[in-house]
Amino acid sequence: MTLWTSQDAAKATDGHVTRDWQAAGVSIDTRTIEPGDLFVALKAARDGHDFVAQALEKGAAAALVSHIPEGVAEDAPLLIVDDVLTGLEAMGRAARARTQARVVAVTGSVGKTSTKEMLRDVLSQQGRTHAAEASYNNHWGVPLTLARMPADTEFAVIEIGMNHPGEIAPLSRMARPHVAMITTVAAAHLEAFEDLNGIAIEKSAIFDGLEDNGTCIFNGDLDSDLVRTMEGAAWASGGPVARFGACEECQYRLMDVRLSDETTVVQADLPGGPQLFKISTPGRHFAMNGLATLAAVEALGADPVRAAMDLARWHPPAGRGTREVIALDHDDEDLTFDLIDDAFNANPTSMAASLEVLAASTPRDGVGRVAKGRRVAILGDMLELGEDEIQLHAALSDLPYVAALDVVHCVGSRMAALYEALPEPLRGEHVDSAEALADKAHRLVDAGDVVLVKGSKGSHVSRVVDALRRVGRETVEEKRNT
Template sequence: MTLWTAAEAARATGGRATSDWVVSGVSIDTRTLEPGDLFVALTAARDAHDFVAQALENGAGAALVSRVPEGVPEDAPLLIVEDVQAGLEALGRAGRARTQARVVAVTGSVGKTTTKEMLRAILADQGRVHASVASYNNHWGVPLTLARMPADTEFAVIEIGMNHPGEIAPLAKMARPHVAMVTTVAAAHLEAFENIEGIAREKASILEGLEPEGVAILNADCSTADVLSRTAEALGARQVGFGETGDAFVLDAVTLHPEATVVQAHQQDEAFLFKLSVPGRHFAMNGLGALAAAQALGADLALSVQSLGRWTPYAGRGVRETLVLDPVETHRTLELIDDSYNANPTSMAAALEVLAHAAPKDGMGRIRHGRRIAVMGDMKELGPTEIALHQGLADLDAMQAIDVVHTVGPMMAHLHEALPEANRGICAETSADLAQIMSKQLDSGDVVLVKGSLSMGLARVVDAIRKMGHPVAPNTQDVSQ
């Protein structure tokens, strides 16, 4: 299928096409490039012009460049622009302009990618859906997602993130959503903001990109709900609140089971129930917000509820898997909760609540009773309150149900000291240090949660645990699709 012709791409970007080529996709990475893709030679950490020859050799249909790279012939299929980032943004805007799709944009301190994937699952049963890949939500991820959007898309789900003030509004204006959602506002990226109200104002700026008569889907339960609501009112957006105090999609009850979450809710006078395949109150809130957003896009609520039940989380975002530790005695298992992709105080508390409701198995290993074990890495970008925020995790109610806490990093060392001595596990400087000895800290029947900021590299610990056995029916999905 043709995504862009040379003439269309040149017209969109104001660039010059060296030949009459066509492309079927858009890529920024030679490692994941598919034959027929337009390779975009961004100049960020490395100048991707150095990889254009390789991309073309690997089957790229053309390359978006600001110059003819060394080793690439003049007659190679190229789109030459003044600035590659600006060219990608222009292509993204053109991709958005040519479609009649109903567009939803999602932001929030926690739950962006989860909610985006829930919406993908819901909308895929009601039309042709296009959504961001993984967490492609920044200054290149949003235009890349829009540039990849087929012209016949019926629903589009665009994730928008930020690290610093002023990032969200320009991306929202590029996406031009009919519906914009704020999952929640929490203490994430605090070092770039004076306070949580500043974070709320930045998240609320997603509403600046709304199309006329647009809808704002807002978490009514977060502490800064009034900031979100005032922004929506000032911009003339129709507000739909979700949560226990929501005015439209109201959360009535959440029941956590070891392997599922059952949610009771109502919208106006209509009660409904949905079940998620993983436990977690935070997943219940994400699901409720996703249902509200889907309905605002015109999706059928009853069908949306059914589709949501088929959603499963991405790897590293709460995926649960059972590992068989003994190839002969296959009942000897360990349960792993891989939530290693990222962390802030709110998402850490939610993950610990999931662990607290998990059901270890007794009488299976060297230790008579199965244990709830947490492996916790530093939470980054929290600013001057970072020590207190790490120490404060010790006071969470969920901690009362957790048997052992292993920590990684200098900030989590403060949590280690704040814990009762009986609950202190290993206090490691790096994930590599803990990964080397992790197998000796676990036993059959245990349930282990791994969570921390991405830069802490806790995926190493997850890999070390996985190497202890082999998985049984992992509950995950391929993020490369």
């Protein structure tokens, strides 16, 4: 399938092509590039022009560049533009313009990637659906996602994120969504804003790019000042407005949530009547994301009842609450522990949601070295919280779910505040780096335990996740060799 011809790309970017070519995809990374892709030589940590020759050797159809790179022939298949990022943005806008797809844009301090993936899964059962494979939600991720969109797409899901004020509106105007959603507003990237209302204002900028009569969807359970901010921006867009949440004012209302070790069962009231749906992973936050998904599906003109049934097939992306069983002995199915990998990101809201999942989990007694199975939390620093970061870490000890835990291990200088605030019986290890705890992984867990690993990506607690997986493999191998 041809995604871009050289003529179409040149017209979109006002660029110059050295010779004709056709591309089946768009890539920014030579490590994952596929034959037939257009390689986009972005400047990030390194200059993509340094990798153009490698991309062409790997079978790239052409490269989007601002000049002919050193070592690349003048007659190589190139699209030459004044600025590569500007060229990618132009291709994104052109791809959006040539499709009749119904587009939903998703932002939020927590839950935007999971909600994007829910929407991708349920909409793909009702039409040709396009969404980014990863969390491509920034100044290059959004135009890249759009540039990769086939012309015959029927539904598109665009995730939009931010680190600083002024980022969301231009990306929303590029995506031109028919539906724009705010999953929630929380203390994430707070250091770049004066307060939570500043974050709400920035998130509400997603409504700026709505198509005429586009629908605004937002979380109605937040603080009243935040709701007023989002509601004001939503009504200013001129289209329909819908809230989701547990409060009475919500058109998509959460009535009951029941968590088990493996599922979340949700009773909701939709505009069309009561709706029961199940998600095959535990988490009250996933229930809210599912409810928001149904609101967006209906606003897009798809079938929310069918989507509610299809939500049962969804599982969270890696590092965002995925649950797996780690075997310590393949000959004894009881010698396992459960690992909840939520190591991709963290802020106080998402931390509370993950700890609620852990508190609702059921360890198994009588199978490990310790007679009682345990709920074990391994928590890394929450980053970009601003001047109140120490207090926000310490405040996690006040969460009601903490009382249900058996031991809490803390990673990082900020998490020292939580460690000091915890009751003495709950204190496990406190270390400055994830590597230090990863080296002790074999001593942290036992058969029957349920283990949560949660922290901001920059805290590197994913290394503890990797170490815990190795504990299983190495223990199994040791038993086989004895």
